[in-house]
Amino acid sequence: MAVQNWIDILKSSKKTALIHDGKRKIHYLFTDGKEMSEEYDLKTDELIVRKWRHKSTLGAHGQWEVEVGEPLAGPVNSSDSEVIKENCSNPVFMRKDTKTSFQWRIRNLPYPKDVFSVSVEPSDRCIIIKTSNKKYYKKFSITDLDRSQLPLDNSALSFTHANNTLIVSYKKPKETLTLEQELLKELKKLKGSGEGDVDCKTQ
Secondary structure, eight states: OHHHHHHHHHHHSEEEEEEETTEEEEEEEOTTSOEEEEEEETTTOOEEEEEEEOBOTTSOBOOOEEEEBSOOOOOOOTTOTTOOOOOTTSOEEEEOOOSSEEEEEEESOOSOGGGEEEEEETTTTEEEEEETTSSOEEEEOOHHHHHHTOOOOGGGEEEEEETTEEEEEEEOOHHHHHHHHHHHHHHHHSOOBSSSOTTOOOO
């Protein structure tokens, strides 16, 4: 079963733990050279950040790509005022899960809730957000369900809108909840150092 396959990959990866700033930081190094970094809140055990890094064909480390958490800010060069940068009023898409749901927040969407349509597209294995005023369109997949090869269910999907932010929630299937509990038990067994290399690199 694919869920079991994913938990086996996680368990067989080389892991380094670090306790820092109220967070449990875990760095995974997989046999194929990919790296994953996660941060959990020490009090609630909630996942705050998950990011991935792949090696290039020449073996160089690529940039970290954020899957869960705030998008990484690009380098800012304050001396160069002519730099073209993204408008701060553009929609900002990010994932921020809860214990029971996968959750995405899209900030800077000032339209009323009835303008939005959020649906599952099972054939494409994705969620589609669109507006009746044709001002916003977004198509994205649930990477956790893809890794575990679990089907998407429209009844698990819900959304709300407040303070110019659209919040889309997808109830985690029981297989995912079981996997997360099993993984958390494993991670808590890791001896985390309380200081030193904050980047949590695995040798």
